[in-house]
Amino acid sequence: MRIGAGVVSSAAVIMVAVFSIFATLSVIEFKMFGVGMASAVLIDATVVRGILMPAVMSLLGERNWSLPHALCWLPGGGAFRDDTAELPAVSPS
Numbered sequence: 809m810r811i812g813a814g815v816v817s818s819a820a821v822i823m824v825a826v827f828s829i830f831a832t833l834s835v836i837e838f839k840m841f842g843v844g845m846a847s848a849v850l851i852d853a854t855v856v857r858g859i860l861m862p863a864v865m866s867l868l869g870e871r872n873w874s875l876p877h878a879l880c881w882l883p884g885g886g887a888f889r890d891d892t893a894e895l896p897a898v899s900p901s
């Protein structure tokens with residue numbers, strides 16, 4: 809999860825910058841679109857992905873990795889499979 813955090817944060821910063829440029833245009837619809845999208849991406853990157861998601865994952869514990877009963881028809885019966893044992897170890901650079 810920590811590996812992808814930098815990528816998600818960088819993408820959010822780029823998207824906020826691009827959508828903020830729309831707010832400088834003269835057409836009011838573009839201004840509304842730019843401000844709305846920039847604020848939505850900023851809220852998603854900071855509040856949802858930075859605070860809300862880790863807190864909910866911490867509260868759910870092991871239940872975080874199981875499927876709801878309605879999806880037990882999927883292969884594996886909704887049980888958590890640890891596929892990470894098959895992956896090669898990645899050293900932080």
